[in-house]
Amino acid sequence: MSKFLNDPEDAVAEALRGFARCHADLVQLSEQPRFVARRNRVPGKVAIVSGGGSGHDPLHAGFVGRGMLDAAVPGEVFSSPSVEQILAAAQSVADDAGLLCLIKNYSGDIMNFELAMELFDLPHAEVVIEDDIGAAGGGETVGRRGVAGTVVVEKIAGAAAERMAGLTECADLARSVAEATRTMGVALGGCRVPTADRPNLELAPGEMEIGIGIHGEPGRRRAPVAPADDIAEELVYALLSDLAPPPGEPLLLFVNGLGGTPPMELQILYRAAVRMIEGRGLAVARSLVAPLVTSLEMPGASITLTRMNDRFLQLWDDPVVTPGLRWGA
Amino acid sequence: MSKFLNDPEDAVAEALRGFARCHADLVQLSEQPRFVARRNRVPGKVAIVSGGGSGHDPLHAGFVGRGMLDAAVPGEVFSSPSVEQILAAAQSVADDAGLLCLIKNYSGDIMNFELAMELFDLPHAEVVIEDDIGAAGGGETVGRRGVAGTVVVEKIAGAAAERMAGLTECADLARSVAEATRTMGVALGGCRVPTADRPNLELAPGEMEIGIGIHGEPGRRRAPVAPADDIAEELVYALLSDLAPPPGEPLLLFVNGLGGTPPMELQILYRAAVRMIEGRGLAVARSLVAPLVTSLEMPGASITLTRMNDRFLQLWDDPVVTPGLRWGA
Amino acid sequence: MTSASPAPTRSAEARALDALATLCQRLLAAEDELDALDRAIGDGDHGHNLSRAARRLDEVRDTLANLALPDLLRRAGSEIVMSVGGASGPLYGTLLMETGKALPVAPSLAEWATAFAAGVAGLAKRGRAAEGDKTMLDVLAPASRALAVHAGGGRAAALAAMQAAGRQGLEDARPLRARRGRAAYVGERAAGADDPGAASALLCLSTITELLGGES
Amino acid sequence: MTSASPAPTRSAEARALDALATLCQRLLAAEDELDALDRAIGDGDHGHNLSRAARRLDEVRDTLANLALPDLLRRAGSEIVMSVGGASGPLYGTLLMETGKALPVAPSLAEWATAFAAGVAGLAKRGRAAEGDKTMLDVLAPASRALAVHAGGGRAAALAAMQAAGRQGLEDARPLRARRGRAAYVGERAAGADDPGAASALLCLSTITELLGGES
Numbered sequence A, B: 001m002s003k004f005l006n007d008p009e010d011a012v013a014e015a016l017r018g019f020a021r022c023h024a025d026l027v028q029l030s031e032q033p034r035f036v037a038r039r040n041r042v043p044g045k046v047a048i049v050s051g052g053g054s055g056h057d058p059l060h061a062g063f064v065g066r067g068m069l070d071a072a073v074p075g076e077v078f079s080s081p082s083v084e085q086i087l088a089a090a091q092s093v094a095d096d097a098g099l100l101c102l103i104k105n106y107s108g109d110i111m112n113f114e115l116a117m118e119l120f121d122l123p124h125a126e127v128v129i130e131d132d133i134g135a136a137g138g139g140e141t142v143g144r145r146g147v148a149g150t151v152v153v154e155k156i157a158g159a160a161a162e163r164m165a166g167l168t169e170c171a172d173l174a175r176s177v178a179e180a181t182r183t184m185g186v187a188l189g190g191c192r193v194p195t196a197d198r199p200n201l202e203l204a205p206g207e208m209e210i211g212i213g214i215h216g217e218p219g220r221r222r223a224p225v226a227p228a229d230d231i232a233e234e235l236v237y238a239l240l241s242d243l244a245p246p247p248g249e250p251l252l253l254f255v256n257g258l259g260g261t262p263p264m265e266l267q268i269l270y271r272a273a274v275r276m277i278e279g280r281g282l283a284v285a286r287s288l289v290a291p292l293v294t295s296l297e298m299p300g301a302s303i304t305l306t307r308m309n310d311r312f313l314q315l316w317d318d319p320v321v322t323p324g325l326r327w328g329a
Numbered sequence C, D: 001m002t003s004a005s006p007a008p009t010r011s012a013e014a015r016a017l018d019a020l021a022t023l024c025q026r027l028l029a030a031e032d033e034l035d036a037l038d039r040a041i042g043d044g045d046h047g048h049n050l051s052r053a054a055r056r057l058d059e060v061r062d063t064l065a066n067l068a069l070p071d072l073l074r075r076a077g078s079e080i081v082m083s084v085g086g087a088s089g090p091l092y093g094t095l096l097m098e099t100g101k102a103l104p105v106a107p108s109l110a111e112w113a114t115a116f117a118a119g120v121a122g123l124a125k126r127g128r129a130a131e132g133d134k135t136m137l138d139v140l141a142p143a144s145r146a147l148a149v150h151a152g153g154g155r156a157a158a159l160a161a162m163q164a165a166g167r168q169g170l171e172d173a174r175p176l177r178a179r180r181g182r183a184a185y186v187g188e189r190a191a192g193a194d195d196p197g198a199a200s201a202l203l204c205l206s207t208i209t210e211l212l213g214g215e216s
């Protein structure tokens, strides 16, 4: 697992400089403290900020732009950003319309955002995303992890803010999307943090970890790799059991790559997932197949389902113009 | 190197079904013979068709849509499509305005397109793309391989066709873009074709192959992995030496991922490449950093440079709406 | 080609059809071996590509069975060209098509030799290849010349000479670097290895010699 | 904290500053060890995160040197909170900030114990954690209680009791599963392993005891 790196300690900083240079039309990088802000802010619009450890590209910085995030706050790889970063980002993008923080459910992220918001004096609201049903343990005490479903929350809340919805409305909406969203992942191998000397997950060749977290956290079971159709079926079954969508309710199906799995395999999983969902008389109303919430170069994928409604669908279809997600404009 | 697969022989077919279902608004899949066609064809427009072995997603099927390709003809993984596929695709999308075939320079692709065109009776032109300067040998007899630069040719020719340029104009343009484009790649490991039982390139951990081809063909030298800045410098130096752009000429810089390398590392390479180019008094006028011409899950990257001019720049900036590349509309 | 009801008299067409069927079985049996040769200096799919050709010919067996010899070869070639892809599809397909085009309906051995030479020329043109480029041509070209030279001396001897020349061609090409196809990129590494297309060509020649070399 | 010109009289502030400097060195020295503990049941960066804290404190040493004891702790805590990130940044930062808030300018040992208890309570609140969740709290909470109980009996004995209670806390937590932080996801696998935050907390207590337990 060699990597294209200079000093591994500089990986996040150098990558962000490259990213900001490449997408200078859409975003602007603050280096000290470190955050990425949208270039053409809309005055009077609720500002949406998200953040968390790096290594999940394009999440979050790749979703800064029109119709999604106003700022992203990247920590070190797999490590929550600091309070001063979050605060500086919030101060740079929010005005009296207020600030909505979208936070993935990890101790560090929660505490750092919380502390930053204690120091932030404009109106603000926080929504915690916990969509991952993959973990065997921990759910009772720390709640579910926040993973790929974050993209769905950021997209829909971002569209509402772009339509000039107020802070409470945006926050309520984000919360209801988060509640309607579940994800489960599977890994075929680990990944290596640039500053570490070995992978964070040891899987024997031919093994898979079902329920993997996006930092290589263990899931619910380890087994020999099964055919793609069976894997998709296991994930979809678990998601549908948890979400229990009534017949006729439109679903969003998002097959996410964890980094090392090529599009061909994601498409094979997606096809299997569609068949299984439709086979149960449910409708796949919207689809997304792409590596959007990655775990460095981890070979693996996750499947996200969101129970949609007319409002969610409209906002999902609204234009989005960001480095990582772009349509309709 | 486990994969998400059912019967490996079905990988291409299943993936295409998933792809077509996911992007049903933009493309339509013909299964027998196999090709992907644009959904909203523009009558009287020069049709552009490309194709080649599968395993390079999003190339080519991911570039079918407005402002780029009218059809893509996918072969088996790393294997040229057949004449009947190419012919069926051509017949399905071309009208009297004619057909432009964009062909990567591989024996199989050339011969199959050539044979198909011998059977095709509307006006047509072929442009062969050979941008890869990475190979040590072979260049004299078979010419350079066609790799990531194909995206640049497809984008610019596609925009011209969308502007209703005629067949000769589109073909001449494609040829001149191809001539102005050079690519060189580097791999940190191999990849495995679904139907094969081992990787197609054996690199020891910590080794890199400079000049790698997109099917794992050997390059010009194998060496211990160097710092990202040094690698970028070696590639950019070779490209600039070959292209010899005069000072002041705008350049397109495209850092392409080969599949297994995460965005963070591509951005680090991109940053290094920009610095090197600008350090030599040249201008990076347009940038693209993404895995667009991949080699399954191969960890690696390539750098493409195109000498741009006003016409190329305008056409590059024109709207493109495809599954794999989307902007400006 | 699974079930074949033998024709009342074994016409040249029936013999060709049977030979083709056996050829296809041999190619299918050699799939892994040919893939392995291609893995060494190409992309590892030569056997796989030829297995597509073999399966396609099996599918159209009934159609082929109704054709005269020249059309049978042309049609077999065009089926391969149309369906196989890769480099070997157009090449082998062209070989058969051009051979068929040059063949009279009831060819003598000398006419076979002439037609085969035309097929080989078509293949070389299609591939822009010359002998010594380390391709299937290195087997087929000397084989076709040997067949022409020995066409006067009885089928068994002529076919044996053809096969021997093909084998010699494979061996002569072994130390060379490749100048066409994917193997052209591996440079020095190709030297010492057998070209997969040359190996499959020799397999075809050997099978034909074995099957038809005994008949008079 | 590289160069330190000793104050003419060793004030409580100067002693605290020196202790902090030594603490930071110890944490930097323990970086790999703490990363290894975190790799086993977390994400392998606890030592790395604390090294960021240590470097930041070194950077602001001159600022801290001008502050009274309560402000010194508050400021050190807020520097950590502001700059470190991860889970341990807010937690250790809150511990210092809340301890500082509760501290008088010239605290007695008993007042130190009270303030430390306030700091620990702040940390628990911040982390929504309780003892037995297998976190740094399992070391800090019993340590702070022991300090309070023994605060009347002389600094050396009190600090020794604090450290012993912390060590006991680490050991008591060892067989537990984690209920907070990333280790909560590894389930049974956490049982038998030391929590990295608990280990770093004990390292801090031991360093303080060693440095200040000798002075009267």
Ligand SMILES: Nc1ncnc2c1ncn2[C@@H]1O[C@H](COP(=O)(O)OP(=O)(O)O)[C@@H](O)[C@H]1O
Pocket: B079, B080, B107, B108, C038, C042, C043, C044, C045, C046, C047, C049, C050, C085, C086, C087, C088, C089, C091, C126, C127, C128, C129, C134, C135, C136, C137, C180, C181, C182, C195, C196, C197, C198
């Ligand atoms: N231009 C060419 N001219 C003649 N023969 C060629 C040419 N290109 C390839 N070949 C032959 O085709 C063989 C490879 O066939 P195959 O592996 O099926 O196709 P591909 O190279 O597309 O994977 C080579 O071993 C060589 O004999």
Ligand SMILES: Nc1ncnc2c1ncn2[C@@H]1O[C@H](COP(=O)(O)OP(=O)(O)O)[C@@H](O)[C@H]1O
Pocket: A079, A080, A107, A108, D038, D042, D043, D044, D045, D046, D047, D049, D050, D085, D086, D087, D088, D089, D091, D126, D127, D128, D129, D134, D135, D136, D137, D180, D181, D182, D195, D196, D197, D198
């Ligand atoms: N909610 C919490 N309450 C108390 N302590 C916690 C909590 N979450 C994490 N910790 C402590 O923090 C330590 C991990 O710190 P660190 O590795 O620096 O942060 P991160 O978990 O963000 O990588 C754990 O070992 C544990 O002691």
Ligand SMILES: [Mg+2]
Pocket: A078, A079, A080, D043, D045, D086, D087
């Ligand atoms: Mg961390």
Ligand SMILES: [Mg+2]
Pocket: B078, B079, B080, C043, C045, C086, C087
């Ligand atoms: Mg091939």
Ligand SMILES: [Mg+2]
Pocket: C038, C042, C043, C044, C045, C046, C182
């Ligand atoms: Mg091959």
Ligand SMILES: [Mg+2]
Pocket: D038, D042, D043, D044, D045, D046, D182
């Ligand atoms: Mg950690």
